Amino acid sequence: MTQLGLQLQAATRAIADAGLRPPEIDGLMPFPNLGSAEEMAASLGVRKLRFAATINMGGAAPVASLRAAAAAVTAGIATHVLLPAGWNGYSGRRARETVAMEVHSIPGGAIARDYYFPHGFVAPPQWYALIARRHMHEFGTTSEQLGAIAVAMRKHAQLNPQAVMRGKPLTLEDYLASPMITAPYRLFDCCLETDGAAAVVVTTAERARDLRARAVFLMGAGAAQPYPADDIATRPDIFETGDRGHARPSSPPLPRRRRSPGSSRRAGTAP
Numbered sequence: 001m002t003q004l005g006l007q008l009q010a011a012t013r014a015i016a017d018a019g020l021r022p023p024e025i026d027g028l029m030p031f032p033n034l035g036s037a038e039e040m041a042a043s044l045g046v047r048k049l050r051f052a053a054t055i056n057m058g059g060a061a062p063v064a065s066l067r068a069a070a071a072a073v074t075a076g077i078a079t080h081v082l083l084p085a086g087w088n089g090y091s092g093r094r095a096r097e098t099v100a101m102e103v104h105s106i107p108g109g110a111i112a113r114d115y116y117f118p119h120g121f122v123a124p125p126q127w128y129a130l131i132a133r134r135h136m137h138e139f140g141t142t143s144e145q146l147g148a149i150a151v152a153m154r155k156h157a158q159l160n161p162q163a164v165m166r167g168k169p170l171t172l173e174d175y176l177a178s179p180m181i182t183a184p185y186r187l188f189d190c191c192l193e194t195d196g197a198a199a200v201v202v203t204t205a206e207r208a209r210d211l212r213a214r215a216v217f218l219m220g221a222g223a224a225q226p227y228p229a230d231d232i233a234t235r236p237d238i239f240e241t242g243d244r245g246h247a248r249p250s251s252p253p254l255p256r257r258r259r260s261p262g263s264s265r266r267a268g269t270a271p
Helices: 003-017 037-044 058-074 095-101 109-119 124-139 143-157 172-177 262-267
Strands: 081-088 180-182 195-202
Touching (some): 003 037, 003 081, 003 195, 037 081, 058 195
Antiparallel strands (some): 081 195
């Protein structure tokens, strides 16, 4: 199936699950470099597109898009905003090939091409391994703690009938015995490259009560860019994200030096 076909399949299922019809969608936020709002609207039969936008934040784009979509429906710019995303990550081009051929496919693609690739850093796990190693150096993070993340993600997959790794649980012992890919990352630290898509429909809480599906409420969302925003591995402080001036003094120092506090503040919770 084509990349567009995957996204259309996910989109039509999400719309039907919400008890809506495609013409009732009036907002579209495609994932960056995976499609356009115009193409999606024409393919789905969206006749009155009132809001269209794409958030260029790489892998953080889905969360940032949720925040923007929530703002759009709250402000009355749109009624139902569709967020589709999907690609042929296995049968199509891999991430390293995409960056090499299309430098604008991710934020900082030109930086990766000009400064990472010549030194052999040609794949995203290598770039983020530098950050993970620095985290281990500064905070004493262990391989077992990294492994706990992979084990938790696999546990979550067992709850999803459509998960690629459904029926294949992972233990910490399995994780520690897996081959090292780019230290400190092992095999199970790396994302699966698969063909797939997902889509959600965002609307207001008031409208959601009248729809067929049980609503999932967005309590809050935060998103921010580091500086410089186009560099991953060689920023002056690789743990900075967001606005330091709004960081809560009670926040733990481990995961943040600067981060966006918007999600916890809007949700009414402490970070």
